[in-house]
Amino acid sequence: MTTVRPSPAYALPAFAFFGIFAALPMVLVVYLSLTAWDGLGTPAFLGLENWSRLLTDAAARESLGRTAVFIVLTWAVQTPVALLMGAWSAGRQRNRAILSALFFIPLLLSTAAIALLWQVLLDPNFGLPQSVTALQSIGFLGDPEIALYTVVFVVSWQYIPFHALLYQGAARNIPVVLYDAALIDGASRWGRFWFVTLPQLRYTVVTSSILMMVGSLTTFDTVLILTNGGPGTATRIAPLYMYDTGFAGFQMGYASTIAVLLLVLGTALSLITMKVTRFRSMQSQQEGQ
Amino acid sequence: MTAVQIRPTVRQAPPVHPRRRARPNLVAGVGAALWLVVVIVPLYYLLSGSLRNRGEYLTGDSLSLPENPTLDNYATVLEGGFGTYLLNNVIVTVGTVALVIALAVPCAYAVARSTSAVVRYGFTLLLMGLAIPAQATIIPVYLLITRLHLYDSLTAIILPTAAFALPVATLVLVNSLRDVPRELYEAQELDGASPLQTLRHLVLPLAKPAVMTVLIYTALTAWNGFLFPLVLTQSTDTRVLTLGLWEFQGQFGANVPGLLAAVTLSVLPIFVVYLIGRRFLLTGLTAGFGK
Numbered sequence: 318m319t320t321v322r323p324s325p326a327y328a329l330p331a332f333a334f335f336g337i338f339a340a341l342p343m344v345l346v347v348y349l350s351l352t353a354w355d356g357l358g359t360p361a362f363l364g365l366e367n368w369s370r371l372l373t374d375a376a377a378r379e380s381l382g383r384t385a386v387f388i389v390l391t392w393a394v395q396t397p398v399a400l401l402m403g404a405w406s407a408g409r410q411r412n413r414a415i416l417s418a419l420f421f422i423p424l425l426l427s428t429a430a431i432a433l434l435w436q437v438l439l440d441p442n443f444g445l446p447q448s449v450t451a452l453q454s455i456g457f458l459g460d461p462e463i464a465l466y467t468v469v470f471v472v473s474w475q476y477i478p479f480h481a482l483l484y485q486g487a488a489r490n491i492p493v494v495l496y497d498a499a500l501i502d503g504a505s506r507w508g509r510f511w512f513v514t515l516p517q518l519r520y521t522v523v524t525s526s527i528l529m530m531v532g533s534l535t536t537f538d539t540v541l542i543l544t545n546g547g548p549g550t551a552t553r554i555a556p557l558y559m560y561d562t563g564f565a566g567f568q569m570g571y572a573s574t575i576a577v578l579l580l581v582l583g584t585a586l587s588l589i590t591m592k593v594t595r596f597r598s599m600q601s602q603q604e605g606q
Numbered sequence: 607m608t609a610v611q612i613r614p615t616v617r618q619a620p621p622v623h624p625r626r627r628a629r630p631n632l633v634a635g636v637g638a639a640l641w642l643v644v645v646i647v648p649l650y651y652l653l654s655g656s657l658r659n660r661g662e663y664l665t666g667d668s669l670s671l672p673e674n675p676t677l678d679n680y681a682t683v684l685e686g687g688f689g690t691y692l693l694n695n696v697i698v699t700v701g702t703v704a705l706v707i708a709l710a711v712p713c714a715y716a717v718a719r720s721t722s723a724v725v726r727y728g729f730t731l732l733l734m735g736l737a738i739p740a741q742a743t744i745i746p747v748y749l750l751i752t753r754l755h756l757y758d759s760l761t762a763i764i765l766p767t768a769a770f771a772l773p774v775a776t777l778v779l780v781n782s783l784r785d786v787p788r789e790l791y792e793a794q795e796l797d798g799a800s801p802l803q804t805l806r807h808l809v810l811p812l813a814k815p816a817v818m819t820v821l822i823y824t825a826l827t828a829w830n831g832f833l834f835p836l837v838l839t840q841s842t843d844t845r846v847l848t849l850g851l852w853e854f855q856g857q858f859g860a861n862v863p864g865l866l867a868a869v870t871l872s873v874l875p876i877f878v879v880y881l882i883g884r885r886f887l888l889t890g891l892t893a894g895f896g897k
Binding site for chain 2: 321322323324325327328329330331332334335336337338339341342343345346349354356360391398402403405413416419420421422423424425426427428429430433434435436437438440443444445447448449473474479482484486506531532534535536537538556559560563566567572573576577579580581584587602
């Protein structure tokens with residue numbers, strides 16, 4: 318009997334659509350990085366001029382430095398909290414189920430909602446500092462020395478639940494026999510976490526870390542709303558510099574150059590992380606679940 | 607998808623053993639209590655602030671309960687154009703979801719069942735899309751949309767939002783369809799069913815949970831989307847909620863209770879979904895990454 322299989326035509330509309338609105342822009346951004354374009358007329362070919370400008374642009378260098386700090390800090394804050402919360406919420410106890418339902422609420426809020434909420438909340442006159450004396454002397458959004466840390470905190474508040482959810486799913490797939498064996502060996506609670514849970518979650522740590530790092534490298538909506546890069550340029554991370562250059566400064570060509578740099582850095586970061594951790598594929602842990 | 611990590615297939619295993627009565631985990635309890643404060647205080651402030659009148663906001667204690675709770679802020683917000691933004695959000699969300707489902711379901715069926723090389727390469731391309739950060743493509747997407755004369759329309763938001771949701775959607779559906787036993791497809795074929803009939807009578811019913819996941823994931827992405835509306839629209843007629851919130855803060859900077867009411871309104875629909883179908887929503891959120 319000849320098997321009746323769906324013709325490729327079933328898949329082609331999806332491929333074509335994705336090709337036009339997601340894959341083509343990836344190619345176009347490289348071309349645009351070689352042009353001068355104000356966003357209105359036709360992009361004019363320029364060659365490598367944008368790239369040589371990027372090499373000598375102090376503002377770009379500073380924004381990349383801030384981005385590096387931002388990536389490291391958001392990773393260092395989010396990973397331990399998300400890991401512990403995920404392992405904790407994987408337990409089937411009733412109180413944990415109820416509390417996790419509350420813990421995951423930030424996932425429902427849009428970036429705009431979260432950034433605006435924290436902006437109001439951290440207002441020195443009418444927000445939390447007004448009620449909590451200890452916070453009054455801290456310029457969360459106004460002090461250039463502190464503002465970047467505030468952004469790290471707000472971004473972590475927003476994304477920790479997402480990563481905790483990843484860890485929760487993975488922790489629930491850990492075979493219970495491993496815990497039984499550890500109990501027989503007399504492992505303490507900490508021992509079971511350290512020698513069973515953590516090693517079993519290693520692929521999830523890699524996935525989560527890559528998502529965090531690439532996210533911190535490229536996302537700018539929170540910081541755009543929360544501080545708009547300020548005070549001064551204290552929180553102007555690289556993707557915000559790209560957005561400002563393109564959509565406020567109308568230098569779309571140069572902004573594309575920064576975008577390409579971010580794409581390259583993001584890919585490199587993912588590949589290096591996978592290489593270092595000998596992690597082969599994002600899909601690998603979805604098998605055999 | 608070369609390296610397949612094989613794990614023993616064990617049914618949902620609770621890490622805490624039911625037979626053994628564990629002594630209370632103090633460290634975890636303290637940690638959970640701390641995090642509860644970190645999550646609850648902002649949410650309490652959001653809700654209580656939205657119920658204060660402006661005078662009380664300016665003079666009262668920011669953490670006390672509102673003295674004279676009022677819904678005036680909600681009324682002000684809804685009268686001030688927020689209804690349009692809400693409607694725009696609904697249109698964008700429904701449009702994006704419809705487009706993604708219409709494209710991803712047949713595509714996933716072909717990926718799961720076809721042996722064609724075109725389909726295989728196309729799917730690989732699609733999977734690479736999982737790694738593309740949308741932020742890095744906003745400039746070419748803007749170019750594309752202006753060239754298509756779609757700038758400042760709701761369609762302009764729907765198209766790229768759907769395109770970037772497509773990889774996860776297809777992946778989730780393919781994973782679910784690959785679990786369908788081959789015999790079921792063969793039985794359909796023995797009955798002389800065409801691929802289209804198989805899609806309708808076999809694939810769609812079996813993939814229902816996966817379709818639900820995709821639906822919720824896509825709807826949430828579209829509902830909360832900020833980036834594409836930001837760079838692809840500008841007039842009040844096409845403004846969606848997230849941009850509306852931001853504009854609101856710029857326009858009525860001093861009316862914080864109004865802003866908080868607007869934020870609450872924007873979250874409300876998702877919160878209702880969360881109350882009804884928490885499991886689907888949480889699965890949908892992490893769709894495509896892990897588990």
